[in-house]
Amino acid sequence: MRQLLHDAVRTGRLVPVTAYQRFGYLCAALLALSGVFHAVVFLLDGGGWQGPLSWRKPTVFGLSFGITLATFSWILGFLRPARRAGWVVVGILSVASLGEVLLISMQTWRRVPSHFNESTPFDSAVFGLMGFLVTILGVMTVVITLWAFVRIDAPPSLRLAIRLGLVLMLVSQAVGVQMIAEGGHTYGSAGALKVPHALTLHAAQLLPALALLVLVSKHTERRRMEIVGLGALGYAVVIASTLAQTYAGQAPLDLTLTSSALAVTGLVLLGVSAGLALRGLAHRAGPPVGPPPGTVGPAVPG
Secondary structure, rough: HHHHHHHHHHHOOOOOOOOOOHHHHHHHHHHHHHHHHHHHHHHHOOOOOOOOOOHHHHHHHHHHHHHHHHHHHHHHHHHHOOHHHHHHHHHHHHHHHHHHHHHHHHHHHHOOOOOOOOOHHHHHHHHHHHHHEEEEEEHHHHHHHHHHEEEEOHHHHHHHHHHHHHHHHHHHHHHHHHHHHOOOOOEOOOOOOOOHHHHHHHHHHHHHHHHHHOOOOOOHHHHHHHHHHHHHHHHHHHHHHHHHHHHHOOOOOOHHHHHHHHHHHHHHHHHEHHHHHHHHHOOOOOOOOOOOOOOOHHHHHH
């Protein structure tokens, strides 16, 4: 097990890290700690989990933004930006993420809704600033996604996972834009836009995690590409099921025949890809494909 973890850290380039990556990880940890803190507050204070005045928002947003910022900081290790460019990208992402979660938390402590709240000039200004910060994060996501398609130094299977994860993250942000346009999370009578929004947002963690799993396995790189592709297809089909459900105006648990069939198909594909990855781990032999820590190789063009 120790050797497996060592190979995963080595292949995933979790160490060593640059100074700007370390800063991004630190800010991500602060965001995650904020989420954990507000989860404890929720347990102590009580109240409902749903609704505009729930402790759910600072909890979920803190954890989600923390995970996302850590993911971006990690991906930059494969994009190999110049030192100044790396600080600019991580700095913008960190400040925007911290600011967004701070404003959401502040409004929750004030016992007023954080989103779609224009009841006073101050609340309207806060919501406007939140929208501005989210726009910055969206622009930076587009920049990093395009960057990953042009220049990335990673094994082919991990390269595919990173690219597809970033594309699905853009889909998540597009759904977020629609939530703003709708003035809330509901589409039609009961469609929950936040369900596909959340699922697509974290594809950038799930798909690279699958790729790292197969990178430390026995599989050939061609086989790894097939497993990652299968997993990505399954995840995309699950997302399609939530989109079909949402845009039909149906509640998340009020499943239709179409959304049910898509969900089952997607979950089966995901299960098969995970099973193949775990099977490769059980029979793995030889060192992983990735370069050793600290090795700086030429960037692999898209």
